[in-house]
Amino acid sequence: MQPSAPERGFPEAEFSARTAKAQDRMIQDGLAGLLLMTEPEVTYFTGFQTLFWQSPTRPWFLFVPAAGKPIAIIPEIGAELMHQTWLDDIRTWSAPCPKDDGISLLTDLLAPLAKAGDRIGVMKGHETQLRMPLGDWERLVVDLPGLHIADATRMVQHLRMVKSEAEIEKLAHICAIGSATFARVPDIVSEGMPLEDVFRAFRREALAQGADNAPYLVGTAAPGGYADVISPPSSRPLQAGDVMMLDTGCVWDGYFCDFDRNWAIGHVTDATRRAYDTLWRATEAGLEAAIPGNTCKNLFRAMSEVIAEIDPSGGDIGRLGHGLGLQLTEQPSHAAFDETVLEDGMVLTLEPSLSYGSGLMMVHEENIVVRKHGAELLTTRAPQSLIVI
């Protein structure tokens, strides 16, 4: 029984609206264009979707000019697929080509801007990577001495933070699939099952529930509680007294859910029950604080106050949630350093965590959309008491 799926893809109007918003910002910031090269950004402005990004061999470039449609400079292998998007200007080369992997095409495109002494934006700030060889980047900068490079990280991240209704529909769909999958865990998992088989069973169930894939699945199971939340699974069989946590990023049509659930196997200690209850209430506090006008810092503080009942330090994850969309983790961060003001249409995770007992930790996570009147859950809320399998 799969949750019924929305339509795949977006109408062209979605991409032209995104581009127009970016162009408004470019004009304000005095930018002649944006040079993008990472998967979520290329997908955001084009609708181009392929798992081929997993191959590190070839760079892909998208130039969003201050006016007009984006221009793709991509390996020839992607031409057929890129021609199915709303783009008209698609320039390709036979890649890989170590001597010139798109660099002369890129130089040709940018040369008139360099000559005019224009400024272009690239993403070089927090949470970004340069998805092309650093050596090629250095060569490009040297070959275009008149070109001014500005940091457009915040601008692009802010555009992507606020989701359209069509995006929210896709995010709601994958969160429903994730919730349906988690609901099945007590039926597909039992004492004695090696944790790596739990992972396989979970992924198979997520696919059966309609996920395109479950690329991200981490978790753990350990006697009395766990101490690490990013491990691959061991082959150790589940035992009575274990606390098990699974945290998944399932994907549908390019959009992610990102949330976790906890279970106890056989029986559970009072300390674990108390940690669970504290995190559940911290999430409630987060839900109440997730209203437009509040900041991520407010959200962080609201959850931290509850967590402090057990753990004044706030754990070692560095934040209590983040943005969600085309990436498993996006801006903003629910942390004391993040003053981002919450807006209608932001999709966020609430992810309180705490340390307890001797070296144990626990995490909780829900996915929400911020609406005018407050938070709406995209995930089926975790039960108020820890489920014992």
Added chain:
Amino acid sequence: MQPSAPERGFPEAEFSARTAKAQDRMIQDGLAGLLLMTEPEVTYFTGFQTLFWQSPTRPWFLFVPAAGKPIAIIPEIGAELMHQTWLDDIRTWSAPCPKDDGISLLTDLLAPLAKAGDRIGVMKGHETQLRMPLGDWERLVVDLPGLHIADATRMVQHLRMVKSEAEIEKLAHICAIGSATFARVPDIVSEGMPLEDVFRAFRREALAQGADNAPYLVGTAAPGGYADVISPPSSRPLQAGDVMMLDTGCVWDGYFCDFDRNWAIGHVTDATRRAYDTLWRATEAGLEAAIPGNTCKNLFRAMSEVIAEIDPSGGDIGRLGHGLGLQLTEQPSHAAFDETVLEDGMVLTLEPSLSYGSGLMMVHEENIVVRKHGAELLTTRAPQSLIVI
């Protein structure tokens, strides 16, 4: 019935041997150390494995000095897991921290080398990316004016190209799982099935056969033949007369297979049979040419000669195969530009492709290990004639 699995992980001797080889090369190249920040390189020298790399939020750094064990500078969330590796020196910070995401820790580590005017290697060449914010990199370079940065791409790529017996065992295992999964396709796929459900069924089968996951799955099905090889699946049902191709990168203990298979649904044209036969024979030519001492260029030429019977241009994928290991695609490339000499222990894909008919293309792929006496298949060889489902 799962292929029986080798042991997970590696003994410490594997990592110390890899490090010692890198250090030999560093001494030859006059390098005081290597600064690495990408998943396969960090995994290669430490054994650290986590899907947390999928979150773009935090950078991870590994410094391999010219003598001694590697030093990790990583987000606090990874400390517990990194302490399970052979490393002793693990320095952490509470990440994310936009103002200082590991940069001052990195600066402290490198300052003595900068003061001494030393050279360190980073990977900035072909097929690399800078997995940290470009702005932080620029800041690091400015803060350490005495430090000389050399390109260590070729050195690290060459180290990783030649696999140890323990690595080959893992690669053989995941290739066996991939082969067993492909063998089941005629049983789990039938006319009328939407292609996206074919993908789900394939992934579920790969998990059932023992894969940790099937992160990479692309493919297509189209009447009389296909024109694109990197698309996500449509929801169009399979029809009689379709040619279907699935290309998967399944993973086990961090190691990938990467190969594809073709099928016809119901019936098949002579042109498609001929294309299939040509690619099958091109692969045979590749298998014969894959001997130590030959170059990737030789391998490319051997396959191209057969492909030229139908397609003198050689298709638009840019190469006819590549290295395989901790990444779906690694160096070297079977292309006219790649003079890499084949060595005992290299694991490679043979991936001939061609264009035929009016705008159709076809791809074939096998995975091999180069041995002293020649190529050994890691995949179960594709049938000599196209299977009709």
